[in-house]
Amino acid sequence: MVDAKYKRALIKLSGEALSGDKGNGIDERTLDRVVDQIIAVRDLGVEIGIVVGGGNFWRGRQGTEMDRTTADHMGMLATVINALAIQDALERKNIPTRVQTALTITRVAEPYILRKAMSHLNKGRVVIFACGTGNPYFTTDTAAALRAAEINADILLLAKNVDGIYDSDPKKNHDAKKLDEIKYKDFIANGLKAMDTTAITICMENDIPVLAFGLFEPNSLVRAVKGEDIGTIIK
Secondary structure: OOOOOOOOOEEEEEEHHHOHHHHOOOOHHHHHHHHHHHHHOOOOOOEEEEEEEOEEEEEEEEOOOHHHHHHHHHHHHHHHHHHHHHHHHHOOOOOOEEEOOOOOOOOOOOOOOHHHHHHHHHHHOOOEEEOOOOOOOOOHHHHHHEEEEOOOOOOOOEEOOOOOEEEEEEEEEEEOOOOOEHHHHHHHHHOOOOOOOHHHHHHHHHHHHHEEEEEEOOOHHHHHHHOOOOOOEEO
C-alpha cells in the first residue's frame, strides 16, 4: 500500500456536493459516498479537518435586498446543518468526530478553540469546522484557508464538482484548458474563480499548497492524499 503523502489535510467541501442530483438539501446516498472517502483517507493515517459550505441550503442574499451581514449569518447557520449531517454519518460508521463552530452554539457543537481542535486531531478524531470564519463578508473558502493555516495542515484539498482548475469557465467555454499546476500569483493575476482571492492569499503567505479536484472521481480523496496526478495544484 502506498502511504499518504500528507500527515494532516484540511478538506474543503461545498454544500452543493452533499445535495447530489437534487441540487439542494442533503442527499443521503451522496453523503454516504463522501463519508466513505473521508474514512478511506483517515484509514491511511491522515489527520483530517473539514470545512463545509452551506450553499445547498442558502446562498447569500439570493437577489433580495436583505442586509449582507444578516444573509451571511444565515449562511453560517446553514453550514452547521451540513456539519452535523457529516458528523452523524461518520459516527454511524464508528469514526470519532467533533464539530466546532465559529459562532457559539454550545447545545449542538463545541465552540472553535484551536488547542481543542489540535488535541482532537492528534487523537485521530475528524474535526469539522462550521460557521465559516464567524464573520460576515468572508467565504467558506477563506475559512478553509484560515483553518488550514491554524492547524498547520500540509495541504488544502479543494473538493469540487469539476476535475480541476481551467483557464476559463468550462461551462461557458468549450475550449477551456485544464491546468495541471499554477502559481498563487498567477491564479490571482488571471482572475480565476475556483477559490476566492483572500483564501489564495492566505495560502500563499503560509505556503499551503491547494489541490483542486473532482470529489466524485473514483477514489479522488485517497488519490489526492497519496500525491497522485489528479486535479490542479496551486503552489
